Amino acid sequence: MSLNTIEFLAFLLIGAVLYFLIPRRGKRVLLLILSVLFYLTWNIPNTALLLVSALLTYALGILCGKSRRADSGEHASGRGGRFFLILGLILLLGELFFFKYLNFTVREANTLIASLGGGFRLPAPVSGIIVPLGVSFFVFQSIGYLVDVYRGKAEPEKNVINFLLFITFFPKIIQGPIERSDGFLKQIRTLEEDSRGKFDYQRVSGAMITFLWGMFLKMVISDRIAIVADRVFGAYYLYGTVELALAAVCYAIQIYCDFAGYSAMAVGAAGIFGFELTENFDCPYFSASTREFWRRWHISLSSWFRDYVYIPLGGSRCSRWRKWLNVMIVMLVSGIWHGTGWNFLVWGLIHGFYQVMSDALTPAREKLFRACRARTDSVSHLIGKMLVTFVLIDLAWIFFRAESIAVAIDYISRMFTRFDPWVLFDGSLLALGLDQIEVNILFFALLILLIVDLVQYRYKLRISKMLENQSLWFRWGVIILLFTMVWVVGKYGPSFSSTSFIYQSF
Numbered sequence: 001m002s003l004n005t006i007e008f009l010a011f012l013l014i015g016a017v018l019y020f021l022i023p024r025r026g027k028r029v030l031l032l033i034l035s036v037l038f039y040l041t042w043n044i045p046n047t048a049l050l051l052v053s054a055l056l057t058y059a060l061g062i063l064c065g066k067s068r069r070a071d072s073g074e075h076a077s078g079r080g081g082r083f084f085l086i087l088g089l090i091l092l093l094g095e096l097f098f099f100k101y102l103n104f105t106v107r108e109a110n111t112l113i114a115s116l117g118g119g120f121r122l123p124a125p126v127s128g129i130i131v132p133l134g135v136s137f138f139v140f141q142s143i144g145y146l147v148d149v150y151r152g153k154a155e156p157e158k159n160v161i162n163f164l165l166f167i168t169f170f171p172k173i174i175q176g177p178i179e180r181s182d183g184f185l186k187q188i189r190t191l192e193e194d195s196r197g198k199f200d201y202q203r204v205s206g207a208m209i210t211f212l213w214g215m216f217l218k219m220v221i222s223d224r225i226a227i228v229a230d231r232v233f234g235a236y237y238l239y240g241t242v243e244l245a246l247a248a249v250c251y252a253i254q255i256y257c258d259f260a261g262y263s264a265m266a267v268g269a270a271g272i273f274g275f276e277l278t279e280n281f282d283c284p285y286f287s288a289s290t291r292e293f294w295r296r297w298h299i300s301l302s303s304w305f306r307d308y309v310y311i312p313l314g315g316s317r318c319s320r321w322r323k324w325l326n327v328m329i330v331m332l333v334s335g336i337w338h339g340t341g342w343n344f345l346v347w348g349l350i351h352g353f354y355q356v357m358s359d360a361l362t363p364a365r366e367k368l369f370r371a372c373r374a375r376t377d378s379v380s381h382l383i384g385k386m387l388v389t390f391v392l393i394d395l396a397w398i399f400f401r402a403e404s405i406a407v408a409i410d411y412i413s414r415m416f417t418r419f420d421p422w423v424l425f426d427g428s429l430l431a432l433g434l435d436q437i438e439v440n441i442l443f444f445a446l447l448i449l450l451i452v453d454l455v456q457y458r459y460k461l462r463i464s465k466m467l468e469n470q471s472l473w474f475r476w477g478v479i480i481l482l483f484t485m486v487w488v489v490g491k492y493g494p495s496f497s498s499t500s501f502i503y504q505s506f
Contacts, residue, residue, distance in 0.1 A: 043132070214263070221257040
């Protein structure tokens with residue numbers, strides 16, 4: 001049951017009605033039941049795995065906390081706490097490796113053994129293993145919780161209902177965001193102490209607007225523009241520069257609207273029940289550098305890597321070379337987290353290389369700007385940096401989307417060598433899956449996205465807050481427009497369908 005379906009809307013409506021009707025003390029239990037039922041619609045055995053994983057983390061958190069408190073006051077954590085933390089890391093990372101990386105590792109190891117002339121093969125893993133949806137997300141959230149308890153930054157949760165809800169809360173379980181104990185878990189603990197369990201028109205209407213905006217991004221833009229990207233990437237050798245460049249840009253927009261759309265739906269669904277989730281996107285394609293891009297893209301994951309990988313490695317409080325190595329390690333791990341293929345690893349290394357080179361060339365770049373008397377505080381300079389950053393990010397996305405490293409390299413090579421500017425004028429672009437009417441719809445939808453992102457970039461406002469500050473007729477006009485586009489234009493034509501979310505597989 002995906003978030004952008006009629007079934008989920010019915011599920012959300014029934015759940016919300018029950019939530020506001022039942023007594024306050026039963027609300028957390030109801031949310032946990034709804035979360036388990038939601039995950040059951042995907043896979044029953046994996047639901048059991050999710051609950052077992054959460055219960056183990058719950059128990060290890062309590063044991064780690066007790067061991068930490070048993071230490072002397074001079075130490076934040078001791079050997080006992082460290083033991084339970086390491087045990088938790090082994091179990092959680094082992095779970096992630098088994099379901100997500102075992103088949104790939106065995107396959108690549110056998111390929112290497114065969115290339116070296118080895119006369120044996122590693123046994124194949126058990127076939128038919130279904131990767132639990134959202135495993136990368138709930139494993140990282142569990143690891144973050146255990147590390148926070150070990151460091152003394154969070155108290156272990158003793159209420160099992162609270163903790164299970166912290167891990168399984170249905171709006172975020174499939175694709176995040178990756179929440180922290182000092183944020184989301186704290187909201188669960190204090191649910192009975194404030195008015196969030198009561199119906200509030202302003203809050204619920206704002207949450208529904210956010211949810212509707214997410215559906216617009218997914219169903220009107222992402223699912224539509226994916227047709228062009230899929231067609232060209234699926235047979236890239238048939239196309240030239242213009243089509244290949246267009247498809248690369250289309251994929252960049254597709255993955256943004258797909259994941260930002262899910263995140264908005266998750267934030268909106270959680271907001272109906274009075275919970276605030278982490279904002280995962282902040283206009284990432286308006287970034288003026290690749291480092292800034294990662295502060296604006298998948299924010300919950302980027303901050304997770306910063307706090308639990310980059311800073312423990314030494315962060316930037318070390319030599320320049322060590323800092324660059326830390327950046328490369330973090331981006332390498334990020335690439336591995338995203339997928340089981342060498343192309344994902346290379347994608348991560350490319351982003352690490354971007355950041356290292358940007359840092360290394362900063363003195364020379366500033367010297368050049370001074371020599372040329374460039375106005376680095378001008379709008380044109382900022383726009384130029386944004387365009388350069390987008391091109392770099394878009395080139396990296398090709399490795400993310402391509403089937404292999406070789407395909408990605410060939411794709412980029414053809415993009416720069418197979419010049420075909422005439423396709424801009426002979427109607428060839430309309431043979432990429434979208435006719436003129438569909439192109440017009442997409443153009444109009446992208447214009448709406450651009451306006452909303454510009455306002456958010458300039459004023460730091462969510463779309464729900466933007467509309468809240470407008471007149472009643474304008475607010476409802478926008479709501480009706482979005483609703484119409486989602487349910488009419490979003491279903492336009494027989495070739496369109498509500499496909500699964502891209503990050504769902506991660």
